[in-house]
Amino acid sequence: MRFHDWRSGHCFQEAETIAQPGSLVDSEAGIFCSTFDRTGFRLITGEADKTIKIWKEDDEATEETHPVVFTPSLKKNY
Template identity: 65%
Template sequence: MLEKISLWFWDWKSGHNFQQAQTIVQPGSLDSEAGIYALSYDLTGTRLVTCEADKTIKMWKEDEHATPETHPLNFRPPKDIRRF
């Protein structure tokens, strides 16, 4: 079964998860090819370009209609601080 690749986009200042995107590897690819090798923004800074292990290049843009209500933050930090 092919694994899904997930990208989570966060607002740095507020910590709000404004968009979650999932993609699957292309048919005919191996399960081990489920991964992202590199990502970078385009020259305008509005789109994210990913280079994936299944030999695809994908372009992502922000969901302009996302709000904290439509994309709630499900983050619950641990109550105890752990030091490694």
């Protein structure tokens, strides 16, 4: 999964899911659907290996441990 800032398009975080043991790793490593829970703090995914996973934000993450290095470009690609 890749998380992007919707205004700039900057990818600020990446996460990999772990396939369920016994699954065909390459063909069953996809995510079919995702939604947030009612609080908006947890991401729920339905995956190709027939699992449902619940993701939460890292409570210990700070600007020092996870710095965002981003220099926006004013160049437009048409």
